[in-house]
Amino acid sequence: MAGATTPPLVEAKELSWEAPDGSFCLQVPQFTLAPGERLAITGPSGAGKSTLLGLLSLALRPRNAQQLRLLGHEALGLWQADNLTALQTLRSRTLGFVPQTGALLPFLSARENIALPLARDPSSQTTSYARADLQKLAEKLEIASCLDRRPDQLSVGQRQRVAVARALINRRPLILADEPSAALPPLQARRVMELLHGLPASQAGVIMVTHDAALARNVGFRCLEVQMHTPRPGPRENTSGRPAVTRTLISTQPETDGKAGETFS
Numbered sequence: 001m002a003g004a005t006t007p008p009l010v011e012a013k014e015l016s017w018e019a020p021d022g023s024f025c026l027q028v029p030q031f032t033l034a035p036g037e038r039l040a041i042t043g044p045s046g047a048g049k050s051t052l053l054g055l056l057s058l059a060l061r062p063r064n065a066q067q068l069r070l071l072g073h074e075a076l077g078l079w080q081a082d083n084l085t086a087l088q089t090l091r092s093r094t095l096g097f098v099p100q101t102g103a104l105l106p107f108l109s110a111r112e113n114i115a116l117p118l119a120r121d122p123s124s125q126t127t128s129y130a131r132a133d134l135q136k137l138a139e140k141l142e143i144a145s146c147l148d149r150r151p152d153q154l155s156v157g158q159r160q161r162v163a164v165a166r167a168l169i170n171r172r173p174l175i176l177a178d179e180p181s182a183a184l185p186p187l188q189a190r191r192v193m194e195l196l197h198g199l200p201a202s203q204a205g206v207i208m209v210t211h212d213a214a215l216a217r218n219v220g221f222r223c224l225e226v227q228m229h230t231p232r233p234g235p236r237e238n239t240s241g242r243p244a245v246t247r248t249l250i251s252t253q254p255e256t257d258g259k260a261g262e263t264f265s
């Protein structure tokens with residue numbers, strides 16, 4: 001259609017989340033991911049990187065938000081209507097997710113774990129990474145020889161790569177990966193990052209959480225470094241006994257007032 005433009009993969013405004021015990025608060029004033037973008041999020045442990053992926057993958061309910069859209073589809077209204085079925089449908093149609101822990105089903109083989117998204121979605125039988133191509137993906141990730149083993153028969157690094165394959169198998173336009181190379185030796189870590197970075201730019205955007213900013217940058221990711229702010233307990237906290245709240249601000253628009261907790265490189 002003339003004039004039609006591809007919407008951003010992610011559009012979020014004034015998104016926030018708070019830990020149930022009130023000890024941590026993540027604030028996302030503005031976050032946008034354009035089609036084809038490759039963004040690496042780095043920062044200290046506990047800064048809220050996984051929490052951000054949880055919010056963007058619709059796994060975590062935001063405390064507040066003004067806008068949350070994936071590929072132009074409204075997710076905020078679905079949270080407000082408590083429509084968990086529609087949220088799950090939107091999630092499975094738009095994104096592939098690599099959890100930090102791998103989260104493989106222990107009673108299925110590596111091959112069956114990778115193929116799970118295909119089994120759940122009949123339309124993906126026709127996509128480029130359909131069943132026949134599972135082998136090629138496994139070869140790229142160097143796990144072809146262990147496809148018939150169950151997760152408890154795999155090393156941590158092999159499990160991590162099975163989780164990467166499962167996230168890529170049905171070519172969703174948005175890939176969210178939480179430390180996808182954390183358990184891998186340097187060469188394999190680089191290969192996994194290169195694979196994510198090398199996905200067809202017209203089809204996928206990638207947000208990857210990593211502790212290896214140098215490698216991510218070297219592979220070509222734009223890096224967004226987040227920093228958390230834990231105030232020193234003042235007299236009020238001391239007398240009330242309340243713990244200080246750790247806050248993290250994550251925004252893809254650099255702030256100019258000096259308060260921003262992030263830097264771009």
Ligand SMILES: Nc1ncnc2c1ncn2[C@@H]1O[C@H](COP(=O)(O)OP(=O)(O)OP(=O)(O)O)[C@@H](O)[C@H]1O
Nearest residue numbers: 019020021024043044045046047048049050051052
């Ligand atoms: N269910 C929960 N209850 C209380 N606190 C929580 C909960 N979930 C997360 N947190 C807190 O939220 C903060 C952010 O956690 P998160 O896992 O997002 O950090 P991270 O930057 O991904 O850390 P890491 O690099 O170690 O994986 C941490 O202080 C964590 O303790």
